[in-house]
Structures are given as C-alpha cells and as structure tokens.
Amino acid sequence: MLSEDFRNRRVAYFSMEIGFDSRVPTYSGGLGILAGDTLKACADLKIPIIGITLLAENGYFFQKIDEEGNQIEMPTNWSKDDFLKSLPVKISVNIEGREVKVQVWEYIVKGLSGYSVPLYFLDTDIDENDEYHRTLTHYLYGEDKKYRLCQEIILGVGGVRIIEALGYNNIEKYHMNEGHASFLVTELLKKTKKENKYNIEAVKKQCIFTTHTPVPAGHDRFPLDLVKNVFPSSVLFELPEMFCRDNEVNMTLIGMNFSHYINGVAKRHGEVSKNMFPGHTINFITNGVHSFSWTADSFKKLYDKYIPGWEQNPFSLRNALGIPKEEIWETHQEAKKTLIDYVNRQENVGMDYDVFTIGFARRVTSYKRADLLFNDINRLLEINEKIGKIQIIFAGKAHPQDIKGKELIKSVFFSIKELEGKVKAVYLENYDMKLGKLITSGVDLWLNNPVRPREASGTSGMKAAHNGIPSFSVLDGWWVEGHIENITGWSIGSDKEELNEVEDLQDLYDKLEKVIVPMFYNQKDKWLDIMKHSISLNASFFNTYRMVQQYVTNAYFK
Numbered sequence: 098m099l100s101e102d103f104r105n106r107r108v109a110y111f112s113m114e115i116g117f118d119s120r121v122p123t124y125s126g127g128l129g130i131l132a133g134d135t136l137k138a139c140a141d142l143k144i145p146i147i148g149i150t151l152l153a154e155n156g157y158f159f160q161k162i163d164e165e166g167n168q169i170e171m172p173t174n175w176s177k178d179d180f181l182k183s184l185p186v187k188i189s190v191n192i193e194g195r196e197v198k199v200q201v202w203e204y205i206v207k208g209l210s211g212y213s214v215p216l217y218f219l220d221t222d223i224d225e226n227d228e229y230h231r232t233l234t235h236y237l238y239g240e241d242k243k244y245r246l247c248q249e250i251i252l253g254v255g256g257v258r259i260i261e262a263l264g265y266n267n268i269e270k271y272h273m274n275e276g277h278a279s280f281l282v283t284e285l286l287k288k289t290k291k292e293n294k295y296n297i298e299a300v301k302k303q304c305i306f307t308t309h310t311p312v313p314a315g316h317d318r319f320p321l322d323l324v325k326n327v328f329p330s331s332v333l334f335e336l337p338e339m340f341c342r343d344n345e346v347n348m349t350l351i352g353m354n355f356s357h358y359i360n361g362v363a364k365r366h367g368e369v370s371k372n373m374f375p376g377h378t379i380n381f382i383t384n385g386v387h388s389f390s391w392t393a394d395s396f397k398k399l400y401d402k403y404i405p406g407w408e409q410n411p412f413s414l415r416n417a418l419g420i421p422k423e424e425i426w427e428t429h430q431e432a433k434k435t436l437i438d439y440v441n442r443q444e445n446v447g448m449d450y451d452v453f454t455i456g457f458a459r460r461v462t463s464y465k466r467a468d469l470l471f472n473d474i475n476r477l478l479e480i481n482e483k484i485g486k487i488q489i490i491f492a493g494k495a496h497p498q499d500i501k502g503k504e505l506i507k508s509v510f511f512s513i514k515e516l517e518g519k520v521k522a523v524y525l526e527n528y529d530m531k532l533g534k535l536i537t538s539g540v541d542l543w544l545n546n547p548v549r550p551r552e553a554s555g556t557s558g559m560k561a562a563h564n565g566i567p568s569f570s571v572l573d574g575w576w577v578e579g580h581i582e583n584i585t586g587w588s589i590g591s592d593k594e595e596l597n598e599v600e601d602l603q604d605l606y607d608k609l610e611k612v613i614v615p616m617f618y619n620q621k622d623k624w625l626d627i628m629k630h631s632i633s634l635n636a637s638f639f640n641t642y643r644m645v646q647q648y649v650t651n652a653y654f655k
C-alpha cells in the first residue's frame with residue numbers, strides 16, 4: 098500500500114500539535130508551529146521522516162474579545178475533509194479496559210522541490226467507540242487530567258501502532274517533540290521483551306526527546322492511581338522507577354529516561370534544563386523558522402532579485418547586507434502597509450504608514466508579561482509627544498483555563514483604551530499563523546519581555562528577522578544568541594538570571610526614549626543597517642534548515 102519512497106522512511110516525529118496552515122487550526126502556539134516548520138524543512142531537505150499528531154477536530158479555539166476586554170472562546174469550524182485524506186486503516190488502543198478504535202487521516206507536506214512528508218492525524222470519533230472516547234480527539238489540550246492522559250495514550254501508543262499498520266517498517270528513530278508522546282516508549286519496550294526482561298538500551302537507541310519549556314506546567318504528570326485505572330495493562334508498572342516519581346507518572350522523565358539524545362531548544366534553555374533535570378545529558382539545538390513560510394511577499398520578491406535561490410538556501414540570506422538600503426525600506430513599507438490596512442479595516446483606528454509601530458503578539462500567559470509596556474503610561478505618552486509618535490499592535494490568545502492570562506488581556510485592553518486619542522493602539526483578535534505573519538512582517542520593532550529564564554526559545558522574533566525587523570527583547574531564549582546591541586536590535590534588562598522588574602522597566606523606557614525612537618525618526622541610515630543585519634545575521638541562521646540539519650547530524654543519523 099505504501100509507495101517505496103514512504104516505505105523507506107526512517108524517522109517518526111511525534112507532536113501533540115502540528116501547525117502547518119492557519120486554516121487547519123490544530124495548534125495552539127509555538128510548539129505546534131515549530132513542529133510544522135520542522136516538517137516543512139524536512140520536506141525541502143528530503144529528510145526521510147513522517148509526522149504523527151492528534152486530529153483536534155474542534156481546533157484550539159476561535160478568539161473574540163468583547164467590549165470589556167474579556168476573551169470569548171468559540172469552537173473553530175473547519176472541514177477536515179477539505180484538507181485531509183481519510184485512510185482505510187484502523188487500530189485499537191486499550192483505555193479503561195475498552196478497545197478504543199483509532200482511524201487516521203493524512204496530509205502531505207510538499208517540499209520546495211516536490212519531496213513529500215506525510216503527516217498522520219489520529220482520530221477516535223468513530224461510530225464504534227462510545228460517547229466519551231469519541232470526544233478524545235476533539236480538543237487540543239483538554240484541561241481535565243483524565244482526558245489529557247487518554248489523549249497521550251492515543252498519541253504515543255496509538256501512533257506507533259498506526260504507523261506499523263500503515264506499513265512503515267523501517268523506522269529507526271522516534272522523535273518525541275515534548276513529553277506528550279512519551280508513552281510511545283511502552284510500545285517499543287514491549288517489542289524488546291525476552292525471557293521476561295526488557296531491553297532499555299535498545300529503546301534508548303531509537304529515541305530522541307526535545308523539551309520545550311522550563312515552566313513546570315509544561316511538563317505533564319499524572320497521578321499513579323489515575324494511570325492504573327486508565328492504562329492498567331501497561332508495561333510501565335513493571336518498570337516504575339523509569340516512569341514514575343513521587344507517585345506520579347512523569348512524561349518528561351519518561352522521555353529523558355528512554356532517549357539517547359535529549360535537547361533543549363536554545364543554548365540558555367539547554368543550561369536551564371540541565372539544572373532542572375540533573376543526571377541527564379542535555380544538549381541544545383536552537384529553534385528556527387521555515388524561511389519561505391514566514392517571509393512576506395514583498396521581501397520574497399526582493400530576495401528573489403538579489404539572492405536568487407535563497408528559499409532553498411536560507412543561509413545565503415547573509416548576502417542581504419549587499420541589498421541597497423532604499424529597496425529594503427520600500428520593501429518594508431509595502432509589508433507595513435498590508436498590516437496597517439488590515440488593522441484599520443478591523444479596528445477603524447486610522448493608523449499611519451509612517452508612524453513608528455511596535456508589535457507584540459504571542460500566547461498570553463503571565464511570564465510573558467504582555468502588560469509591561471504599559472506599566473508607566475505617562476512615560477510612554479511622554480516619549481510619544483516629545484521624541485516621536487508611536488503606534489502599538491497587540492495580539493494573542495490565553496489558554497481557556499489560564500485565568501491570569503485572561504486578566505492580562507483585559508489589562509492590556511484597558512491600557513489601550515487609556516491611550517485613546519493620544520497613541521493609536523489595538524488588540525487584534527484571534528492570533529493565528531496568518532495574523533502572526535502579517536504582524537511579524539509589518540511592524541517596525543518586535544517587542545518581547547518575558548521573565549528570564551522562562552522563554553525556552555521564542556520564534557516570533559526570528560520571523561520578524563526574516564522581514565528585516567529588529568527585536569527589542571529580554572535576554573532570554575534565542576535572543577541570547579541572536580542579540581548584538583545596536584546591530585541586530587536591543588536588549589531589555591541585564592543578562593543576569595534573577596528577575597529584576599524595575600531594571601527591565603527602566604531599560605525598556607530608556608532605550609525607547611534615547612535610542613530606538615530617535616534612531617527610527619532621525620537616523621534612517623543607521624536604522625536600515627540594523628534591518629539589514631537582522632536579515633543577514635539572524636534570518637540566515639535562525640531557520641529550520643540549520644535546525645533540521647543539526648537534528649540529522651546530532652540526533653537522527655549520528
């Protein structure tokens with residue numbers, strides 16, 4: 098049934114979310130988009146890989162914001178059969194003593210030279226299953242522990258079974274993109290059983306684990322009693338020390354204990370993870386973005402003219418240094434106009450093409466401090482009046498259960514109201530990949546101010562760099578590596594690990610007032626140098642081609 102090309106696939110990439118197209122809303126944010134960008138780069142680079150994920154048929158959610166700044170969540174409506182192809186293969190997974198049937202949908206990611214990487218979406222919404230089990234592939238990250246556990250059993254155990262049922266029998270490596278898929282090791286372990294013994298080393302040889310966050314909530318753990326009920330016959334109970342800690346099944350621990358290669362997603366994140374998980378060798382491979390997907394049309398045309406072939410060789414974006422400055426500016430203005438037109442159509446705020454525009458868009462959760470810029474509104478107004486006019490564009494969803502995140506949206510929403518008549522600012526609804534691309538290519542400055550060291554990598558600043566937009570960011574995640582002061586952008590606060598909010602705030606306003614806004618309005622030449630360096634130093638490096646090549650040489654085919 099499988100073509101010979103597919104039969105020779107050697108790597109299976111497991112991820113709870115994969116974001117490859119904004120019309121297929123089976124992702125919530127950075128993790129999923131990274132997974133999509135990874136598989137797009139693999140398709141371009143002809144890496145023999147396949148992707149496995151859950152269907153998330155109702156998507157993450159569609160976001161509205163009401164008059165009071167409250168986030169309203171609606172199911173995302175999309176027709177899976179417009180994008181995915183149903184395959185005539187089914188397997189079953191035992192959950193709570195019932196055989197839950199799993200079917201599969203396929204999507205083909207086509208590389209720039211025609212190579213295909215298939216993605217498989219697992220789906221339990223089948224007549225044969227009972228009501229509850231049918232819902233298991235409806236929502237991404239249901240907050241209920243049992244629901245989540247069931248989803249992770251389907252992804253890990255069901256995923257391995259499905260790819261075997263499809264006819265993949267040359268898979269050598271299993272890459273767990275975060276701990277959600279760690280139960281796949283139970284399937285691999287079972288195959289090594291001889292005379293009642295398991296061969297842990299044989300499993301380790303096959304597995305790669307990537308951890309994506311230093312925030313504890315990002316590491317799934319399940320009470321042992323719950324797991325005993327839901328997943329009773331699992332081999333994990335025969336090797337509890339490998340799976341459990343403190344009476345909990347710990348998905349990160351599993352991933353780490355059964356992998357020969359473990360990595361964080363930026364240099365700093367690798368170091369932080371080493372301290373969180375002593376006793377494991379933790380490497381790092383810094384994230385990237387898929388260059389062709391995140392470059393605005395206007396910049397694509399410019400690169401085509403000056404750096405032909407850049408899309409299949411993003412390293413050559415280093416040559417952006419040679420592009421005439423006027424053309425960089427015209428190209429940026431074109432991308433900016435697209436965004437400003439969108440903002441004015443959506444929000445009727447009358448933003449201006451020539452006013453300095455700050456962008457901030459990401460998942461809204463407390464450590465990202467979406468409201469930091471508004472901490473001292475008067476200072477912001479002063480800069481706006483005395484130094485140069487400012488416009489601000491915000492966007493981002495809070496997880497439905499993240500009360501603090503929702504409060505942050507409200508707080509930003511009211512700060513924007515406070516600025517009315519003085520600074521034009523908006524909160525755009527429903528941040529998704531499409532809007533993400535519009536914002537990361539259309540503003541003048543990309544702002545990022547998380548609490549150090551909680552930003553594992555961050556990728557939106559890399560998207561901005563592909564469009565010549567400098568970052569103004571806390572020294573965390575990828576920016577520790579991408580930042581050169583006054584050359585690729587600017588830092589906020591110091592490089593010390595402890596949080597110092599006062600220092601961060603001071604630096605944020607001081608640099609806006611004394612360095613950034615004046616340079617934008619009065620030293621265009623210097624500003625354009627920074628735009629060019631953002632492309633040539635950062636886009637040429639922080640892309641998924643470099644990243645995938647590191648996974649290939651360091652982890653997959655070492």
Ligand SMILES: *Cc1c(COP(=O)(O)O)cnc(C)c1O
Pocket residue numbers: 125126127128130458459460528529530533534554555556557558560
């Ligand atoms: C790029 C992107 C993200 C991730 O951005 P970070 O900088 O890693 O927080 C999240 N959501 C959307 C829609 C994106 O496009």
